[in-house]
Amino acid sequence: MNAADIAIEYHERTKHRPERYAAGPETLDWTSQPDPFRAFAGSPTVRLPLCAGRLAHDGADTPPAFSLDSIGALLQLSLGLSAWKEYGPDRWALRCNPSSGNLHPTEAYVIAHGIAGLDAGLYHYASRSHALEQRCTSAAAHPPGLWIGLSSIHWREAWKYGERAFRYCQLDVGHALAALRYAAGLLGWEVRLVAGCNSRRLAALLGTARDQDYVGVEREEPDLLVQLTRPAQLVDPAQPQAVAEPAPWDATNTQWSGQANILDPHPMYHWPVIDEVASATESRQDEATAPPRDYPPGSAATHLPAPEVIMGRRSAQRFDPQFEMAAADFYHLVDSLLPRPQAPWDIWDYAPAIHPVFFVHRVDGVAPGLYILVREAAAESRLRQALSDEFEWQKAEGCPDSLPLYRLQAGKWQKVARAVSCAQSIAADSCFSLGMLAEFEAKVQEDAWRYRQLHWEAGLLGHVLYLEAETLALRGTGIGCFLDDAFHELLGLQGKRFQSLYHFTVGRALTDTRITTLPPYPDRITDDMEKNP
Numbered sequence: 001m002n003a004a005d006i007a008i009e010y011h012e013r014t015k016h017r018p019e020r021y022a023a024g025p026e027t028l029d030w031t032s033q034p035d036p037f038r039a040f041a042g043s044p045t046v047r048l049p050l051c052a053g054r055l056a057h058d059g060a061d062t063p064p065a066f067s068l069d070s071i072g073a074l075l076q077l078s079l080g081l082s083a084w085k086e087y088g089p090d091r092w093a094l095r096c097n098p099s100s101g102n103l104h105p106t107e108a109y110v111i112a113h114g115i116a117g118l119d120a121g122l123y124h125y126a127s128r129s130h131a132l133e134q135r136c137t138s139a140a141a142h143p144p145g146l147w148i149g150l151s152s153i154h155w156r157e158a159w160k161y162g163e164r165a166f167r168y169c170q171l172d173v174g175h176a177l178a179a180l181r182y183a184a185g186l187l188g189w190e191v192r193l194v195a196g197c198n199s200r201r202l203a204a205l206l207g208t209a210r211d212q213d214y215v216g217v218e219r220e221e222p223d224l225l226v227q228l229t230r231p232a233q234l235v236d237p238a239q240p241q242a243v244a245e246p247a248p249w250d251a252t253n254t255q256w257s258g259q260a261n262i263l264d265p266h267p268m269y270h271w272p273v274i275d276e277v278a279s280a281t282e283s284r285q286d287e288a289t290a291p292p293r294d295y296p297p298g299s300a301a302t303h304l305p306a307p308e309v310i311m312g313r314r315s316a317q318r319f320d321p322q323f324e325m326a327a328a329d330f331y332h333l334v335d336s337l338l339p340r341p342q343a344p345w346d347i348w349d350y351a352p353a354i355h356p357v358f359f360v361h362r363v364d365g366v367a368p369g370l371y372i373l374v375r376e377a378a379a380e381s382r383l384r385q386a387l388s389d390e391f392e393w394q395k396a397e398g399c400p401d402s403l404p405l406y407r408l409q410a411g412k413w414q415k416v417a418r419a420v421s422c423a424q425s426i427a428a429d430s431c432f433s434l435g436m437l438a439e440f441e442a443k444v445q446e447d448a449w450r451y452r453q454l455h456w457e458a459g460l461l462g463h464v465l466y467l468e469a470e471t472l473a474l475r476g477t478g479i480g481c482f483l484d485d486a487f488h489e490l491l492g493l494q495g496k497r498f499q500s501l502y503h504f505t506v507g508r509a510l511t512d513t514r515i516t517t518l519p520p521y522p523d524r525i526t527d528d529m530e531k532n533p
């Protein structure tokens with residue numbers, strides 16, 4: 001089988017079906033959940049300041065230079081802890097980025113050259129303590145720059161979700177990418193995907209290829225690399241900055257430190273298909289070249305959620321089934337999913353390949369029914385051809401002309417939405433829920449690497465919905481558990497041309513008052529206040 005066929009076959013066998021869910025553990029011992037925090041024993045640690053709110057840049061002042069303060073703010077507002085929660089004997093951390101099952105498979109690495117307060121080298125971000133663990137220092141001469149790499153520890157998700165876990169890890173990467181883009185925007189910085197950095201080079205850059213540092217512990221799979229830049233006019237007005245890949249670490253000038261910790265000393269299962277799909281979907285590009293950028297870089301200061309919104313983002317666990325949202329808010333949320341030269345879409349170098357199909361339940365002035373947002377004009381004819389002939393393709397009443405949102409069929413879909421979402425009431429009691437249709441088979445056949453990227457794009461959409469809903473005093477929840485083909489069938493889809501990769505739901509949340517919320521870094525409140533009285 002070629003790599004694309006392996007990815008497509010993986011997708012097929014990890015579908016949830018009413019009669020049989022994707023293969024997963026038959027029993028779960030909750031007391032043996034893998035450690036959600038990776039740590040590198042023996043690595044020197046650099047404590048990062050907690051100063052997210054103070055450093056957020058409102059577009060008027062000059063974006064801060066790269067420093068420990070500003071990198072601390074970036075990481076705090078993207079991948080840092082947002083709270084600890086307590087219920088009875090249980091205590092768990094939440095982060096600014098969401099994660100399927102709160103299992104957090106995504107790890108982040110900082111590559112820093114020429115930044116005051118940081119030796120040139122590679123650092124692992126330890127979200128629990130908001131610190132950088134130094135993985136290596138380099139004595140070689142490097143041009144200055146700042147990069148962040150993301151990797152996934154598949155076992156964290158596979159522990160609970162079995163074979164389907166690779167999909168969830170990729171969706172989480174998409175969320176983390178959007179979270180980084182928004183946080184960088186608040187600092188006035190730009191972010192570019194280093195699209196040409198293939199998986200082999202990335203594994204070397206992030207140190208995840210170093211067998212000697214991961215002896216007997218769960219490995220990490222490198223996913224992507226982004227470069228952070230300050231707006232071009234602050235650096236060299238004449239030279240728009242090209243995306244650059246950091247130089248590889250050379251053996252003579254690089255000093256490595258740290259041993260990765262073990263996350264689950266007694267794994268009960270093994271899901272080899274995850275290793276197979278991970279290997280099949282590695283990026284194999286040899287040249288450090290980026291694909292053509294479809295969207296020009298936008299103004300970083302436009303349309304960004306406030307730091308409090310980012311820190312306050314939560315998944316709704318229940319919705320108020322009586323609440324009806326305003327049409328203007330609904331159209332705003334739909335509109336925020338359109339690719340534009342602004343955060344987070346300006347990070348995405350590819351033509352949009354995800355088209356959400358909405359179950360509209362309770363939106364004042366918008367008829368309940370099934371709707372589709374066509375995120376790329378050229379995809380409309382392909383979608384019309386693939387979806388059921390019975391669909392109306394009518395513009396919704398009151399829908400802004402600029403919005404390519406069409407009603408496919410009027411009607412009440414709560415029961416269906418709940419059923420296709422693995423019987424989760426959050427898909428029916430909300431104001432609307434949705435499934436994200438990807439242009440699937442052709443993209444994956446083009447390059448198996450696109451299998452990961454399609455999930456990242458879906459994660460980007462999910463993250464926009466989380467933060468935009470929060471800004472409107474509503475709340476969202478990602479839905480990774482859905483019955484794939486049941487959803488395709490109700491849309492009249494056949495074959496694998498379009499596949500749903502992620503579902504989502506938005507409404508007014510009902511909060512569980514029995515759960516106590518504690519600050520994310522309780523022992524550091526004092527030093528934060530000293531800095532920021």
Ligand SMILES: Cc1cc2nc3c(=O)[nH]c(=O)nc-3n(C[C@H](O)[C@H](O)[C@H](O)COP(=O)(O)O)c2cc1C
Pocket residue numbers: 094095097098099100101102168171172175313314315316317424426477478479480481
């Ligand atoms: C990819 C993904 C899939 C998810 N799937 C579900 C789901 O099927 N059902 C659900 O109730 N929550 C789901 N969630 C929400 C997570 O459980 C939630 O993000 C996690 O518990 C952390 O809580 P927080 O989002 O409030 O920080 C999903 C989240 C993500 C990112």
